[in-house]
Amino acid sequence: MYIVPEQEIADLMTRKAAFDAVEKVFAAMAAGDAYNFPVVREAIGHEDALYGFKGGFDRAGLTLGLKAGGYWPNNLEKRGLINHQSTVFLFDPDTGKVKAMVGGNLLTALRTAAASSVSIKHLARKDAKVIGMIGAGHQAKFQLRAALEQREFEKVIGWNLHPEMLPNLQEVADEAGLPFEAVELEGLREADVIISVTSSFDAILKVDQVSPGTHIACMGTDTKGKQEVDPQLLVTADVFTDEIAQSVSIGEAQHAVAQGLIKEADVAQIGAVINGTNPGRTSDGQITLFDGTGVGLQDLAVAASVVERAVEAGIAIEVDF
Structure with missing residues (x-):
């Protein structure tokens, strides 16, 4: 399994790479080659937090996984952390084994911006x-x-x-x-x-x-x-x-x-x-x-792209899991 920590994302993921990943997965969704799973989003009754999961499967790109995380409104004031926290998990669609764990905070911002950018282009x-x-x-x-x-x-x-x-x-x-x-x-x-x-x-x-x-x-x-x-x-x-x-x-x-x-x-x-x-x-x-x-497939698309870049750059941490 590869791990790409949050602090490495900024040097790996570009706006163009995020745009290309999101545009491609939107096209796959419309073609029936990719679909999102039902969203889970719950108030957990602690720290006023909302927590949930977004996931899906892209048959065209063979990308399977989920993003887990949510919104902790007290983070910034209490801890100096951003309020939105998330992690993306990718799995091998052939075997079900976990492939990667990727920091999802910056990726969420990039994939959301990429979606509106795709809409402007088209x-x-x-x-x-x-x-x-x-x-x-x-x-x-x-x-x-x-x-x-x-x-x-x-x-x-x-x-x-x-x-x-x-x-x-x-x-x-x-x-x-x-x-x-x-x-x-x-x-x-x-x-x-x-x-x-x-x-x-x-x-x-x-x-x-x-x-x-x-x-x-x-x-x-x-x-x-x-x-x-x-x-x-x-x-x-x-x-x-x-x-x-x-x-x-x-x-x-x-x-x-x-x-x-x-x-x-x-x-x-x-x-x-x-x-x-x-x-x-x-x-x-x-x-x-x-x-x-905002759909889970956007998160999976940009996460898969950043894992590929991290492996090429020798930055991804590989563990036996």
Whole structure:
């Protein structure tokens, strides 16, 4: 068994490698070559923590495994640790033996950013120039860095419930040599691409705050009750997602479906656009929305990639297990 510790991930995994892994597994899912297992997510009654498992099997890539972990909200204040903690375990699909144990914290951030980046590549207008951000926390920086690689953006605008966090977005814009402007939500009409990455349980972005032709990537809703955008936006937009079952149950589409505004059949897989079986964007005036719920196969794909890189670099720790 190989072990790749968390502290080695940053030097091994690139945004491009994460993008390629996620794009490939989304395509495999849409082709029926990969599937996710049911998600387990529980409040454990200790430290206010949420703990769970996400897993799946990719027949095309022969990747089998799970990510175990969750959210410990007191970590940062009490222990100086990040609140999200996870580890990925990979197994040999031929024998069932464990193949690898991989630190999952940075990989989770990279694979989440890669998913919205994949959606921008395949659904945003080619001439998109302004990118808007809703949310300015730790994950938002990963999202923005990945997104800026997909189009020739000329400006970054952003809104956050707590404006004192907006320098996080300014930092990434400065890295890219782009101007940054803090805006009110109405100012997001200027954006050609909008990424929302919050932990909100109330709709933030409304229909009249989105211009025709915009691509929206909703990346924060991954639990029943969470919500980042007005359900009417899912009526106005063409909706795509990583996994339809998750989108309509714990993702952004859960509210529009529950209210009878759209049906499950109105939600398409982003993998079908990648594979060319769904046309995706068909006009410059079309609003597209990607509901990134986060699936176990994303974690397995990036973990398998980093194990391969670690072995090649001689960094992976090999143990007899």
